[in-house]
Amino acid sequence: MSAAGGTALTLDALKRFLPMHLRLRDDGTVLSVGPTLAKLAPDLQAGLPGRLVNARPGRSTCPLAAIQEAVDGQGRLILRILNTRDIILRGHGVRDGAGAMLLNLGFGISLHRAIRAAELTDDDFVPSDLAMELMFLREANRGVLHVLSRFNDQLAEARQEAVLQAQTDALTGLRNRRGLDLELAQALRLNGHRQEDAAVPVALIHLDLDHFKQVNDLLGHLAGDELLYRVAAVLKQQVRKADTAARVGGDEFVLLMRGMTSRSALQDLSKRIIRAIRLLTPPELTECQVSASLGIVIWMPGETDSASDLLDRADKALYQAKAAGRSQAVIL
Structure with a gap:
């Protein structure tokens, strides 16, 4: 041809x-x-x-x-x-x-x-076809989009990690006070404020270690930090996946138990926690035994949605447990 x-x-x-x-x-x-x-x-x-x-x-x-x-x-x-x-x-x-x-x-x-x-x-x-140039541009564009997608994923992961670190207690790995505040505010806000969310009761447990000061004074702060870390491990074992365990300062911890309303179940949980913490007493501490006092309040849908009010009530229950001789739980 x-x-x-x-x-x-x-x-x-x-x-x-x-x-x-x-x-x-x-x-x-x-x-x-x-x-x-x-x-x-x-x-x-x-x-x-x-x-x-x-x-x-x-x-x-x-x-x-x-x-x-x-x-x-x-x-x-x-x-x-x-x-x-x-x-x-x-x-x-x-x-x-x-x-x-x-x-x-x-x-x-x-x-x-x-x-x-x-x-x-x-x-x-x-090779001289304009389509080749367009294909190269297309491949370059795909490459750039792939890199940008990976970068966005890494940025999202880094942001999520930063947010998690900002809400985590560095010593124990539990939530810190900020993390607890967010979890508690969400738990109260999602109950009764939006029709699509089913109302879920909440049990709040304020825990304070007994005789922790003696551990720091007699054995040093390193021993105190080790005890706090081991207490946190006990709490992690005792709470469910949907619950929140937080260290809110010093030797104070708070547990947020979603859907928990049974007083007998809360008393049983308190006894298990107290018993496990007693076993953490350092052998060098001969004058007293480390234990825990717990103040517990049960929040029901329709009650106050103020997190500070709920924490104040739990703190009062804790004070009553301390005043009654420590190493026990009081439920209000």
């Missing part, structure tokens, strides 16, 4: 330099299909009907008539592949030396859809 100017082109050269070409006779017989075009329309070699249509609005959908008009009138050709509705082919055509119609097609703005639909790569385009 030869181009319009008479230069001969082999079929292999045609496929190599025009991977989106279509060569056909005036009767519609397809003589050659470029390899890239064949990926989008694998059976195009069998003929145009049912595979290509004229995509120009207001014109006949007959692809052969549209091709002949574009080739002989040197106009622009717009076709659509039937099994890929969103992919539009645009191009021009000429008659080669044998009188056949030779089309060179492209994707225009539907390039990204064609790449996705047929899984095209840079091997499917001529």
Whole structure:
């Protein structure tokens, strides 16, 4: 075959330099299909009907008539592949030396859809083709988006870690006072203030260690810190996953127990905690035994939603437990 100017082109050269070409006779017989075009329309070699249509609005959908008009009138050709509705082919055509119609097609703005639909790569385009430049830009864009996505994920993780650290007691790993305030405020706010949230009672336990000062005074602050760490481990073992354990200062701890209303269950829990903390008494401490006093209040939906009021009530219960001889729990 030869181009319009008479230069001969082999079929292999045609496929190599025009991977989106279509060569056909005036009767519609397809003589050659470029390899890239064949990926989008694998059976195009069998003929145009049912595979290509004229995509120009207001014109006949007959692809052969549209091709002949574009080739002989040197106009622009717009076709659509039937099994890929969103992919539009645009191009021009000429008659080669044998009188056949030779089309060179492209994707225009539907390039990204064609790449996705047929899984095209840079091997499917001529290196000098503008599509190659667009593909490089597309790959670069994907790379940048991937990096940005990873960066955003890392930033979100770092922010979450920073927030968690700001709400965590460094010595024990429990929530600190700020973390407790947030958890308690949320527990009270979500009860009775929004119709979609079911009201859930809350038990608040204020715990203070007995004879902790003697540990610090006689054995040193390192021994005191070790005792606090081990007390925190006891509390972690005793609370449920939905509960909150916090160290609010010195040797004071607070437990927030969601849905807990049983006084007997709270007394049993208190006894287990007191018993476990007694076992933590350092052997060097011979004059007294470390223990714990607990003040407990039960909050029911509809009562005050003031966290400070609830903490004050728990503190009063703790004071009563201390006044009654320590190493016990008082429930208000």
